[in-house]
Amino acid sequence: MALRLVSDFDLRKDVLPWLRSQRAASAAPGARGGGPGVLENNYESLRILNVERNENIIYTYKDDKGNVFFGLYDCRTRQNEHLYTFEKDLHVVSCSVNSERTLLAASLVHFTKEGRKNELQPGSKCLTLLVEIHPVNNVKVLKAVDSYIWVQFLYPHVESRPLAENHLLLISEEKYIEKFHIQVIQEDGNRVVLKDSGHLPRERVAEDFVWAQWDMSEQRLYYVDLKMSRSVLKCIQFSADGKFNLMFEAPLDITLSDSGFKLVNFGCDDLQDQKNLSKHLTLCVFTNHTGTLCVCYSPKFDSWGKITYTVFYFHKGHSKTFTAALGSVDSHVTKGLTFLNLDYYVAVYLPGHLFHLLNIQHPDLICHSLFLTGNNEVVDMLPHSPLQSLSGSLVLDLCSGKLYRAVLNQSYLLQFLWNTQLDCEKMAVLHCVLSCGRDPQFLEAKLIQWISENVSACHSFDLIQEFIIASSYWSIYPETSNMDKLLPYSSVFAWDTEIPGITLVTEEIPLPFMKKTGRRRSMVYMRNIRENAMKVISNLEARNLEPRLTPLFQEEDNHQRLLMGLMVSELKDHLLRHLQGIEKKKIEQMVLDYISKLLDLICQILETSWRKHHLHPQLLHCSRRASAAEFTVFHLMTRILEATRTLFLPLPPGFHTLHTMLGVHCLPLYNLLHYFDNGVLLLTETAVTRLMKDLDNSEKNEKLKFSIIVRLPPLIGQKICRLWDHPMSSNIISRNHVRVLLLNYKKQPRSSMIDKSPGSVEFLPLNYFIEILADIESSNRA
Numbered sequence: 001m002a003l004r005l006v007s008d009f010d011l012r013k014d015v016l017p018w019l020r021s022q023r024a025a026s027a028a029p030g031a032r033g034g035g036p037g038v039l040e041n042n043y044e045s046l047r048i049l050n051v052e053r054n055e056n057i058i059y060t061y062k063d064d065k066g067n068v069f070f071g072l073y074d075c076r077t078r079q080n081e082h083l084y085t086f087e088k089d090l091h092v093v094s095c096s097v098n099s100e101r102t103l104l105a106a107s108l109v110h111f112t113k114e115g116r117k118n119e120l121q122p123g124s125k126c127l128t129l130l131v132e133i134h135p136v137n138n139v140k141v142l143k144a145v146d147s148y149i150w151v152q153f154l155y156p157h158v159e160s161r162p163l164a165e166n167h168l169l170l171i172s173e174e175k176y177i178e179k180f181h182i183q184v185i186q187e188d189g190n191r192v193v194l195k196d197s198g199h200l201p202r203e204r205v206a207e208d209f210v211w212a213q214w215d216m217s218e219q220r221l222y223y224v225d226l227k228m229s230r231s232v233l234k235c236i237q238f239s240a241d242g243k244f245n246l247m248f249e250a251p252l253d254i255t256l257s258d259s260g261f262k263l264v265n266f267g268c269d270d271l272q273d274q275k276n277l278s279k280h281l282t283l284c285v286f287t288n289h290t291g292t293l294c295v296c297y298s299p300k301f302d303s304w305g306k307i308t309y310t311v312f313y314f315h316k317g318h319s320k321t322f323t324a325a326l327g328s329v330d331s332h333v334t335k336g337l338t339f340l341n342l343d344y345y346v347a348v349y350l351p352g353h354l355f356h357l358l359n360i361q362h363p364d365l366i367c368h369s370l371f372l373t374g375n376n377e378v379v380d381m382l383p384h385s386p387l388q389s390l391s392g393s394l395v396l397d398l399c400s401g402k403l404y405r406a407v408l409n410q411s412y413l414l415q416f417l418w419n420t421q422l423d424c425e426k427m428a429v430l431h432c433v434l435s436c437g438r439d440p441q442f443l444e445a446k447l448i449q450w451i452s453e454n455v456s457a458c459h460s461f462d463l464i465q466e467f468i469i470a471s472s473y474w475s476i477y478p479e480t481s482n483m484d485k486l487l488p489y490s491s492v493f494a495w496d497t498e499i500p501g502i503t504l505v506t507e508e509i510p511l512p513f514m515k516k517t518g519r520r521r522s523m524v525y526m527r528n529i530r531e532n533a534m535k536v537i538s539n540l541e542a543r544n545l546e547p548r549l550t551p552l553f554q555e556e557d558n559h560q561r562l563l564m565g566l567m568v569s570e571l572k573d574h575l576l577r578h579l580q581g582i583e584k585k586k587i588e589q590m591v592l593d594y595i596s597k598l599l600d601l602i603c604q605i606l607e608t609s610w611r612k613h614h615l616h617p618q619l620l621h622c623s624r625r626a627s628a629a630e631f632t633v634f635h636l637m638t639r640i641l642e643a644t645r646t647l648f649l650p651l652p653p654g655f656h657t658l659h660t661m662l663g664v665h666c667l668p669l670y671n672l673l674h675y676f677d678n679g680v681l682l683l684t685e686t687a688v689t690r691l692m693k694d695l696d697n698s699e700k701n702e703k704l705k706f707s708i709i710v711r712l713p714p715l716i717g718q719k720i721c722r723l724w725d726h727p728m729s730s731n732i733i734s735r736n737h738v739r740v741l742l743l744n745y746k747k748q749p750r751s752s753m754i755d756k757s758p759g760s761v762e763f764l765p766l767n768y769f770i771e772i773l774a775d776i777e778s779s780n781r782a
Contacts, residue, residue, distance in 0.1 A: 150267060231256050233252050307323070322504055352384075460497055475593070487594070552652045637659045
């Protein structure tokens with residue numbers, strides 16, 4: 001299964017045994033009352049009410065007398081605590097506890113005569129109460145109205161000391177939100193009471209809205225305002241002192257006027273009829289620590305053959321509307337779409353019909369998201385009961401009373417990667433796996449193994465190229481936010497291939513954007529290039545203590561070192577310009593780690609293939625024929641070269657030498673020269689030197705050596721010719737020597753008579769030329 005739900009809390013396992021033990025203790029002779037009462041016949045009344053910002057879980061149940069019991073489960077200590085008991089038969093709408101557990105707010109309603117609790121009858125009251133619970137003391141009525149009220153305490157980000165001030169939000173079904181300012185004092189030691197219970201200041205936060213969502217992690221309120229002619233999403237940020245301000249407002253191209261009243265993540269009430277969820281729209285906001293902000297919207301179902309939903313990517317400035325075919329026209333949907341926050345992804349789930357993993361961090365290309373529709377087993381892997389997505393990838397199953405943490409299933413995704421045939425799914429799953437962040441070395445080893453065996457399996461993108469870019473990106477991404485704007489995420493910039501079963505419409509959202517500025521190049525820029533390259537290589541060697549089997553990093557390779565140093569300098573300046581809140585040393589180390597990671601991934605790919613085919617550096621002798629294993633490694637290295645060249649990425653020093661040596665082994669002379677002339681194989685000084693020493697002067701090797709020498713740059717060619725003991729090499733050396741002698745020759749008046757020496761020839765121009773050369777050499781020696 002692509003998505004795994006890891007249980008963090010279970011009412012039946014984490015609360016029920018404690019309640020039974022409390023009941024047994026209270027029933028013992030001489031025990032005092034006040035704890036939980038008889039529970040055996042009221043299992044169904046046990047339910048979760050709220051999950052606070054510190055992930056403490058508030059729950060309730062009724063004993064056999066109808067008394068309402070409130071309890072708290074601390075997820076850190078794994079302990080339960082009795083908070084309060086109402087000795088009346090009431091139904092709890094909402095409940096919240098402040099961070100110090102000294103105050104409890106609750107809204108409750110009476111049952112009607114028909115036993116229904118979903119509608120308030122005329123004259124019935126919804127009581128909103130504030131209770132002192134440290135210890136249990138006074139109860140204050142905040143509201144008594146004929147409409148439902150939800151409550152939520154604000155949680156400060158700093159919880160180092162007890163707070164004298166508390167702030168409570170009241171959300172009314174009458175479409176307004178108020179904030180109560182509550183001051184407390186300590187009496188008689190640790191006794192906490194309201195400072196002025198007769199007067200609690202309040203202020204209006206929002207009004208005239210039809211939809212609102214609470215972000216418990218960031219302490220933000222999102223709501224849709226209908227004052228204007230269209231739906232407008234507004235966000236209010238609350239600070240630790242209770243003050244609040246409007247962060248932003250943005251238009252939403254959706255219709256909510258006839259959708260009724262809807263709250264998201266204001267506790268866990270059971271007022272809504274879960275059986276009719278498919279008849280109502282779904283709207284939720286998701287954010288993460290990197291600044292991602294997206295709104296997921298699913299309208300009412302109007303067709304059973306397909307389903308449509310829209311995601312507004314406010315951090316990117318566009319929206320995408322997805323339409324997915326459900327298989328057959330007769331497909332019947334009884335449940336609504338579920339959107340789950342997975343940090344960098346949003347899961348879109350419709351039991352038995354579809355499972356989509358939307359990449360919300362990089363949503364521009366559809367190929368970076370995974371779409372599974374139809375009879376695939378993965379589309380039926382989650383519970384069919386309604387799921388509520390909370391902050392931090394938490395998922396609440398209201399029906400079972402379980403709190404899960406949703407994580408991507410690495411092992412399943414790796415298996416899926418091996419089996420899928422579609423390029424779009426390979427691309428999407430590759431990024432899903434790398435984004436998991438758990439045991440990256442294991443993941444990279446598995447991915448390299450897959451790439452080595454499927455290097456030519458993708459036709460829409462370069463697999464090696466994509467792996468190097470994506471893996472390097474995710475290796476450094478968690479260290480700071482906004483990295484997606486500074487480093488490449490993918491090697492693919494456009495995707496025109498259709499995704500089976502998915503129709504996509506993209507629309508722009510008019511949002512402001514930041515403009516980048518230029519810079520002046522430092523005067524000492526070029527002097528730091530070689531030093532930067534040495535730092536990269538040292539950093540890479542420090543991260544890999546095991547000896548490498550592949551013969552890399554064994555030569556100077558000035559070209560690759562210059563490319564490394566250039567990349568370090570440019571990337572460092574780029575990040576310093578845009579990450580001004582991070583110290584310079586940390587950015588410099590981030591740059592070294594990023595470029596070292598690029599090189600290390602290439603080394604790992606080669607090392608895996610080298611070990612798989614049992615190659616050894618001593619096997620690369622030019623005097624023998626190439627094996628099938630060497631052909632395979634040569635092909636892999638050619639693909640790596642293609643992947644890195646178009647992205648202007650550096651290669652490990654020695655890569656071109658090794659590639660050329662394998663090319664000489666594997667290719668016939670005509671193809672080999674073609675590779676030389678087209679720049680696929682580079683004639684490095686190390687490679688050519690080894691060829692001249694290892695190859696004998698057979699007719700075949702003479703052709704190869706001569707073909708190589710004439711293709712060398714002049715300076716390297718002069719060195720190499722001195723290594724080849726052959727008339728052809730001597731001829732070349734002589735020509736170069738004469739060229740150097742004549743380079744600065746100035747014509748002098750000479751006698752018309754030429755003396756015939758014993759070594760002279762009958763061809764007079766040649767005698768004259770020899771005499772000139774002899775004079776030049778004599779003057780040079782003088």
